Amino acid sequence: MELLQLQYFRTVARLEHMTRAAQELRIAQPALSKTIARLEEHVGVPLFDRQSGRIRLNAFGRTFLHKVETALNLLEEAKREVAELAGLEQGSIRLVTSTMTSLVEPIREFLERHPNVDMQITHAASMDELAASIDSGEADIGFSVMPIDREGVEQSRVLGEELYLVVPRKHRLAGRSAVRLADAAGEPFIGYKEGFIFQDVNDALFRQAGISPRFVCRVDEPAAILSLVRAGLGVALFACINPNDPELVYLPIKRPVCRRDYWLVWPQRRYLSLAARKFIDFIGGYFAEENRKSGFFRGTDWRTMSAGEV
Secondary structure, rough: HHHHHHHHHHHHHOOOOOOHHHHHHOOOOHHHHHHHHHHHHHHHHOEEEEEEEEEOHHHHHHHHHHHHHHHHHHHHHHHHHHHHHOOOOEEEEEEEEOOOOOOHHHHHHHHHHHOEEEEEEEEOOHHHHHHHHHOOOOEEEEOOOOOOOOOOEEEEEEEEEEEEEEEOOOOOOOOOOHHHHHHHOOOOEEEOOOHHHHHHHHHHHHHOOOOOEEEEEEOOOOOHHHHHHHHHHOOEEEEOOOOOOOOOEEEEEEEOOEEEEEEEEEEOOOOOOHHHHHHHHHHHHHHHHHHHHHOOOOOOOOEEEHHHOO
């Protein structure tokens, strides 16, 4: 069994289409078909069901794919570790995040200090997607508004921010100094799409307040929420972007406590490059200073937690 066979198999299993896999791998389709056939002969069972020119990964193939992905990821980790020990590179960081808003400035500062680090960033719209990236080894570090509740994960709460009820300046609640979230029970709400990580956080706060908001619009862009509130379509839960906005009022919420925390997440037992380890320490220190200024986590330092401590 050859390493190339396993790499080819993983691509074919992902696409379930021999021609597209050959195009992605940049080899001739007949050569790819022969490689997969030799692999199946070596394994001793068919890994795909073939019918009318189409292929589908079967039960044998799914079991084999899980082990192949584990093996290939371990090999990639070994290559990175050896390269780091040999001084061949400064290291790489593969980050998966649910938001870039809070990360832009610290990433810029980190890369200014470490210009030779190779950073790759992907976006995850849901907690399942983010957790899967960490579990599979596709990402070294995650940055999320919710912790991951599973074994084998280290995580640190690094940043907190208050959420406000955002209303148009002429809204009936705009003149109040603070509100209860229940005060907006009958209002039309602007929110994120269902399953979006930020909406999961907001939904938990609505449940604490004992209300079921009526959503008139759901979006996946934070800026769109504020635009729709300005247009008078509804109100929203949102962090304070601009307290001096001439068209919006950010009302503090007395009850329940409305805030969201941001977490760094990484695997407990998998190898992390020196760059990734430095990034974890840097982000923790960067946001510790931000939290000190804002008053979040006052009197405590950011710290590492296992899943059972969350």
